[in-house]
Amino acid sequence: MSCPDGSCKEPGKRQRALIAFGLMMIIFIVLSGFSFLNSRGQVVPGDISFGSHMADEGKHVFQAYNCMGCHTMVGNGAYLAPDLTKEYKAAGPAWLAAFLPSAGTWPTEAAIKVQLLNNDDIAEDAGVDNIEDYYKKYPGAKERVQRRVGTTLMPNLPLSSEEVGQLIAYLKYTSAMNTEGWPPETKIPDLNKRLSLAHPVASAAAAGANQAQAAEPVDPIELGHQLATDNGCFACHATDNKKMTGPSWGKLYGSQVKLTTGSTVAADDAYLTESILQPNAKIVDGYQTGLMPAYDKLLSKDEVKAIVEYIHSLE
């Protein structure tokens, strides 16, 4: 048979293509095998824990809330919110613990201090016990505290304190992972230079606005509200009658509160002050003990008074 159109050479060509494909499959399988050898030293979730929480538990929580639907993880996911791969390395466990329960607002320095002082897991994990050392170890936390203004774009999620710990464990794992130099580090180390590149006109004005915001309100109720915000109180306490991690503040002042001991107590200045300074002294019926940090080292007498005044105003 003559072969004018070359069609009789087709079967041979097709066979060679199949052989090439088989060869590629072998390359792919060998490369894949090497990728997951233990000897590579890549960290695995079983190696990482935070307090009593394992990284894998946190991965369950991460998937359950579909965090990847807004954020990215190792660069994959949606692009509305930051990549979380190295978030733990940047901001550290205390910032995360202060942020996650009330993600709608930015944690203040006070809220981070609360975590460092009262949460043994965090102090142990971070390896520091004061805010200056913490900022040195996690410069991202300092940047976030200094630049905080307004609300975040993240909705509040109904995370339990257990889930918060688990998520921190998971983010600790992803931070520890070797991602071959991704995301690339900036070669402009000076934050102010980067900010002036990002906001050529606005940066000076924005810095001024931050300063102005720091001025304290004079009205005690307003000051109390500011302090409650800064110290992360609203992560657990609602200002209406909604039941959150802690009892709600709406119409609390002057009411009769039932305790776990069975007795009742009037919510007056003394009771509220004690509950802020030594929260485990009296626990409201239906709530857990040991959840709220003691604020005796964090707030001055006047500040506590202002917060009580603010609660009084919520009738």
Place this chain on the structure above:
Amino acid sequence: MIQIQYQTQRLSMRFFILMLILFLGQIGFGLLLGLQHTDPTLLAGTLNFNVVRAEHVNLGLLWILSGFIGAILFAGPMLSKRELASPWLIKFLFYALVVTVAWNIGTQVLAMTGVAGWWANQPWLQEGLEYIEAGRAADVVILIGFAILAYVVLRTFPPVRQWNEIHWGLGIGVVALMVVWVFGLFYVPRIDLQEYFRWFVVHYWVEGVWEVIHISLVGFLIVVLFKVDVKSVGYAVFWGVTLVWLSGLLGNAHHYFWIGTPEFWQFWGSLFSAMEPLPLIFCFWHIYIDAHQNRKPLENAPAFYFILGSVVLEQVGAGILGFTMTFALTNVWSHGTWITPAHGHLALFGTFGMLGIAAAYYAIPVMRKATDFDQRLGKLAFWLVFTGIMGVALAFAIGGTVQMYYYRTLALDWFGGDVLPAMKLYRILVPTFGFVFAVGAGILAYDLLTLGKRNRNAAAVEAPVLSASPATGWSRPMTGFEAGIWLMWMWIFGGIITLGILSFNLSIVRVQGDPTIPYIMAGVGYPGLLLVTLLFVWRFLASLEARVKTAGETEEPIPDLSVATA
């Protein structure tokens, strides 16, 4: 007039209609996402962005699958010269698909309260992983659905010895669709291993399985539309599929750059995924040749418009935009930014979505005995969705370039304060072009749903204008040389975009923080690429529209699709 020969072909109708409904649903969620991008507090706490995005992505996959199933069921009897096997199973498949879709839309909302339905270490209600958000319960039903599809197709097809390349493409396609899905059915604790297997599903679906089904169905539609020789289409299908697999198998490595897998993937991924456009260029070339097999006028213009759109956007969205970010040195900047959805929207809707719509535009008029339908709405809808999706991609791409500078070069990770405000214009442009797209989609859905049921008088309006003089200027016949020049320009702009992303490595950008070079290159590259694409499609279609019906012409029968070519 072409009529259907096999009654079971009518089973495809319900899948096409489901496709259109899900398509509209996906666009609704997409528009909402666009609005949430402009105002991230919109519906926060009621319907969070992540839920809306999961619905948008999932419905996108599901309507494309529904369109594939419709097209395969329509083609099956013609490829086999007999009725489809087990019609009752197909009806069951349809209801199972409807229930699964409804179930999955409902369960995604649980992400707001962190309920995944963990049981036996598997998330049964929703999984929270991009593209495979469906919970394990829905996953299992989908697996059964794929098994039914594979069974029906393989039982309908003639014995394997008599298969031609279209049989092979679809046969391998439906089986691989099921096999690859299995890799997404397990909870994996290690994130590197999880992502490794997640891309088995996502990458090998689009670049292995869907691509194979796509090539085979384009081949089928080209045969029925242009009465092209099955042997020549078979040749194109075989080499198209082979090139897809030779480049795509190791090309998957471009997903393994930064997920915790070793550095050597950067070499293999950059090398092989750079070759992934080759099959697309091959397909592009073939659509030109096959459309010029004879010089007869287009009988079904909307169907061909969407096939051309599918192959061209595959070239531009999957091929060129994919190429620009596939090298480790460009991907390190573009990974995890808006550059990715620019590619994703054009590639996924362009390549696969447009193919499903094209198949519906061919099959629905035939099934409704309305092949003389008014084609103006379909053409208008094509131009609206085509420009709309390109506009969406352009907004994502330029916005992504700004994002790369703020988020990567300056490493500012405060989205609310630094990154999103810088992208503001583009966050508004995405839903703006999305609205254009939505109008087009609404028109085509209305057209396809009511086609053959509307008042037929409208059809008479567009009587072909007979003119003896040959077409000149913009509508003169297109030569192969000219098509090649158009393609070359697309790649020149693609090259500019690639170099633009690469320029983020320059010290003037990285150290001194001057974004002028990448901004200019993106500002030239993306609009240039999309403009050339728009002009090319306009020019191509103008040349086809100018073909004149010669008097006394008889309709050619559709070639025997079941013929063995070996």
